[in-house]
Amino acid sequence: MAERNAEEIFKEFKEHSIAEFFKKNRQMLGFSGQVRSLVTVVHEYVTNSLDACEEANILPDISVKIKEIGENRYTVTVKDNGPGIPKAYVGKSLATILAGTKFHRYVQQRGQQGIGAAGCTMFSQMTTGKPVIIKSGTGKGKAYSAKILIDTLRNKPIVNDLVDLEEAFRGTIIEGEFADVKYEMSERGVYEYLKRTALSNPHCQIMFVAPDGKENVFIRSVEKMPEKSKPTQPHPLGLSVNDLLEYAHSSQNSRKLSSFIVDTFARCTPNKIAELKEVDNAIDFDKDPKQLTWADAEQLIKAIKKIKWIAPDASSIIPIGEAQITKALKNILNPEFMSVVERKPKVFRGGVPFVVESAVAYGGSSGYISNGNEVSGSILRFANRVPLLFDAGNCAITEAVKSIEWKRYNIDLEAQPVSIFVNLSSVHVPYSGVGKEAVAKEEEIIEEIKLAVMDAARGVKDYIRGKEHVKFESGRYRTTMRYAKQLADDLHSLTGADQKRMEEKIEKLVAKHYPHLKKMAEEAEDEQNESDNAEGKTEKDEEESNQ
Ligand SMILES: Nc1ncnc2c1ncn2[C@@H]1O[C@H](COP(=O)(O)OP(=O)(O)OP(=O)(O)O)[C@@H](O)[C@H]1O
Ligand SMILES: [Mg+2]
Numbered sequence: 001m002a003e004r005n006a007e008e009i010f011k012e013f014k015e016h017s018i019a020e021f022f023k024k025n026r027q028m029l030g031f032s033g034q035v036r037s038l039v040t041v042v043h044e045y046v047t048n049s050l051d052a053c054e055e056a057n058i059l060p061d062i063s064v065k066i067k068e069i070g071e072n073r074y075t076v077t078v079k080d081n082g083p084g085i086p087k088a089y090v091g092k093s094l095a096t097i098l099a100g101t102k103f104h105r106y107v108q109q110r111g112q113q114g115i116g117a118a119g120c121t122m123f124s125q126m127t128t129g130k131p132v133i134i135k136s137g138t139g140k141g142k143a144y145s146a147k148i149l150i151d152t153l154r155n156k157p158i159v160n161d162l163v164d165l166e167e168a169f170r171g172t173i174i175e176g177e178f179a180d181v182k183y184e185m186s187e188r189g190v191y192e193y194l195k196r197t198a199l200s201n202p203h204c205q206i207m208f209v210a211p212d213g214k215e216n217v218f219i220r221s222v223e224k225m226p227e228k229s230k231p232t233q234p235h236p237l238g239l240s241v242n243d244l245l246e247y248a249h250s251s252q253n254s255r256k257l258s259s260f261i262v263d264t265f266a267r268c269t270p271n272k273i274a275e276l277k278e279v280d281n282a283i284d285f286d287k288d289p290k291q292l293t294w295a296d297a298e299q300l301i302k303a304i305k306k307i308k309w310i311a312p313d314a315s316s317i318i319p320i321g322e323a324q325i326t327k328a329l330k331n332i333l334n335p336e337f338m339s340v341v342e343r344k345p346k347v348f349r350g351g352v353p354f355v356v357e358s359a360v361a362y363g364g365s366s367g368y369i370s371n372g373n374e375v376s377g378s379i380l381r382f383a384n385r386v387p388l389l390f391d392a393g394n395c396a397i398t399e400a401v402k403s404i405e406w407k408r409y410n411i412d413l414e415a416q417p418v419s420i421f422v423n424l425s426s427v428h429v430p431y432s433g434v435g436k437e438a439v440a441k442e443e444e445i446i447e448e449i450k451l452a453v454m455d456a457a458r459g460v461k462d463y464i465r466g467k468e469h470v471k472f473e474s475g476r477y478r479t480t481m482r483y484a485k486q487l488a489d490d491l492h493s494l495t496g497a498d499q500k501r502m503e504e505k506i507e508k509l510v511a512k513h514y515p516h517l518k519k520m521a522e523e524a525e526d527e528q529n530e531s532d533n534a535e536g537k538t539e540k541d542e543e544e545s546n547q
Pocket of ligand 2: 044047048111114115116117
């Protein structure tokens with residue numbers, strides 16, 4: 001074959017928009033696998049609604065409706081009572097990748113990149129050719145509706161049929177049609193996602209209408225808004241060379257590297273600049289930060305690591321809180337017993353603060369019922385209150401939980417009704433991918449999660465041990481009593497004594513010597529009867545409601 005020259009080859013050279021890139025790599029946004037793709041759509045819209053409500057100090061009321069309209073084809077409607085999207089921003093909000101109100105802030109929010117909503121518009125368009133329909137109002141003036149598409153070649157919105165509505169309301173309703181998706185009642189499905197969202201957001205009310213028309217309401221457990229996270233400055237020890245360069249090149253007001261550092265990063269004072277100079281006098285602190293090169297940034301990061309820093313301020317991190325987690329777990333899992341732990345803030349990579357909360361719940365609806373009726377333990381993973389359902393194998397939370405010696409806590413994750421809840425809060429959660437489905441396996445994070453879960457497990461251990469003890473002792477009592485009957489029979493054959501009377505006497509004798517065994521056996525029996533009754537009732541209720 002003839003050789004081709006560079007001119008010829010480079011005629012095909014093209015620039016691509018970020019939207020084109022994600023269109024080809026949709027799995028990076030969570031659009032892979034039919035069940036997962038549907039959860040991703042719900043997740044993107046619901047997290048946006050929650051962020052928007054919290055930003056506006058509104059207790060969130062969210063409704064999600066999924067309707068099956070064909071084979072692997074559904075409409076998804078998400079409605080919120082948030083602040084709404086101003087008409088002028090609707091196109092960019094729903095159909096420009098890397099555009100939003102959150103990207104440029106260093107603040108603890110669910111959304112970060114400005115990708116989610118536009119990703120959904122693109123996915124709808126790719127699989128059905130249809131636009132996403134939005135109705136939104138800010139409470140002032142008329143609400144509007146519009147049909148939104150994305151011009152992926154240019155990463156620009158196409159807004160059609162933008163009309164004012166007669167009604168004036170506050171909130172946002174987004175409806176999209178999606179194909180190549182599937183609704184499934186599984187541990188990774190939409191129902192479970194919303195249940196877990198309600199668990200980690202007890203201040204929010206979620207109504208869910210499933211494709212079978214069944215309405216599920218996850219009720220609000222607390223009437224108080226979570227505290228609002230304040231924007232913070234990044235700590236120098238948490239910076240990578242790339243982060244530092246990005247901050248430097250986008251700096252607006254500083255003309256010199258020294259003032260840029262003092263203005264941009266936490267714990268940086270002119271004294272610290274002097275210390276850095278001492279460590280490396282070759283660094284040019286008068287340089288324009290916009291001119292910083294990779295080598296300069298590398299040199300600066302090296303110097304930063306050599307001096308002592310005050311730990312980062314963790315007051316901007318807003319965990320869910322022990323009382324709130326307890327209320328939500330009671331509402332949703334109604335466990336027999338639970339132990340909730342909130343740990344103190346810790347730091348990873350030397351400069352990024354984070355807080356871990358954990359709970360271990362036993363009994364009630366804890367655990368997960370798999371295909372048959374087998375209940376096994378389930379790990380409920382959350383980052384900044386967002387449930388993580390996929391990519392468990394790549395997640396620091398799974399790794400931490402699996403590394404615990406559960407036998408020491410009398411817990412068998414394979415066979416017991418146990419739920420292990422972990423929420424990691426941070427201004428910068430290190431996700432292991434763009435899809436934000438797993439927490440990266442940073443060593444400090446794994447260690448801290450492990451300590452938190454072990455702490456919570458300790459609380460449950462005694463309860464399970466007590467329960468096992470009752471079971472064991474009452475078993476012993478029942479066995480002894482079985483022999484009592486046999487003994488009375490034998491005595492009757494040998495001596496002709498009255499069988500019934502002999503049995504009563506032996507029973508009294510055992511009860512006198514082991515009074516606690518009798519009591520335990522009775523308690524265990526009562527408990528068994530109660531749960532039998534409860535099961536009977538639900539089955540009967542279900543039968544009735546099916547009629
Ligand atoms: N329901 C809503 N109410 C109000 N504003 C919204 C709503 N949904 C989206 N927005 C606005 O649209 C922007 C873009 O949303 P999008 O989901 O694409 O990005 P993001 O939430 O900022 O980040 P991420 O990609 O991590 O989700 C948001 O930053 C927000 O300003
Ligand atoms: Mg978002």
